[in-house]
Amino acid sequence: MSTRTEPIRAVKGTRDLLPPETWRWQKVEDEARSVFHAYNFRELRTPIIERTELFARSVGADTDIVTKEMYTFEDRDHESLTLRPEATASVVRASIEHGLFNEGGAHKLYYMGPMFRRERPQKGRYRQFYQIGAEVLGSDHPAIDAEVLEMLHLFLERVGIKSFTLLINSVGNSKCRPEYVKVLRRALESVKSTMCPDCQRRAETNPLRVLDCKVEADQPIIARLPSILDHLCPECRQHFDRVLAELKQRGIPYEITPRLVRGLDYYTRTTFEITSGALGAQNALLGGGRYDGLSEKIGGPPAPGIGFSIGEDRLVLAVEEAERSKEASKPESKDAALTVYVAWLGDAALGPASTLVRELRRQGLSVEIDYEPTRLKKSMGIASKLGARFAIIIGDGELARGRYQVKDMSTGGQEEVEPAEITRHIESRLRSLNYFAEESRKPL
């Protein structure tokens, strides 16, 4: 009796991203790079593992992320390491470590990559998920807050997401927030016993976290708690008003949401989220805010900062949803985007066919060839299955004439072209078909 080995599956909450879906990921990443570049952001890549202490001190020891969700392990030399649950702390750590703050002026950095949180997996929520984020370090000017939101607005527009809502709030600073927390703690005294066990604990340890509790039964109680916007100091009030005025001036709609304190402890002043109706329960497409004291918390110089992280998994879902609703042309066919399939018939044709394939690929065209001898009819079947725009056929007759057959797969039309002319021929045909039009850069 044969015993079959069980296939090994991906870890719960992680997933493989397969083609053609990966094409869409590449598209949103390309668009992000292009928009970020226009706003003078440059890419930073930080390690995926960091010392656990970095997140305890920045994200906050009493946040859900740090208490329940981090993948933390002891390294062989007994150091506690953590798979990054987010990247803002790493960006600030790296900026301190490499002296970016000493250079003065605002530094604009962006990153893309996987983050890890041990949450309950569901649609739009994974244990390994991806973020595209950007941070501005070294300025607390309210116009920077508005510029970051303007950039996000443009980015979402560029990837085709039309229906989204910007929720915005101010959580004050180290001067006024402790006062508000006292008020909140007092207000919680009389109601906390009716709240969920987490809130009962948070009411003692970190009352602000009560405001982002997701438990349904707690929501009416939370709605009646005092609002942070009524407790901002004059400087924070003025900062917030200026951010809102800048947004108005830039034509960016927003909704003021006083409970939006966000699940991370490093925030000061501006906090925001963008939600999308297309996403269902996990509707936060992105989140961000200002973190003016974060650098000091992890041993750096005073350096204000603001940034955001887009949940790329959710972004891709929202882009798909937007495309479905406008019934756009099938993305699969664009993903294939194979320009040429080269079919060869007879041993003598294989060498010239390989040479042609190499030449076309060097010209940047997407080209495929099969090295097994294949009958013409089958080759044409493969070419059309691969979505090739053209098939090139090389057999003994073509070799003898020194001209190859170039077949337009959409019309079936066929022409004989000299090998040296093939790239030019294909490119001019593609141009006349407007093939490159949608790929060409639109002005920002």
Ligand code: HAM
């Ligand atoms: P965050 O709100 O924790 O903020 O995460 C930002 C976004 O990441 C969320 O809005 C969501 O789209 C996505 N996200 C979070 N957890 C998951 C998950 N388990 N599965 C899928 N997507 C998820 C931050 O991470 C801050 N670093 C944002 C920031 C940057 N603040 C200032 N600068």
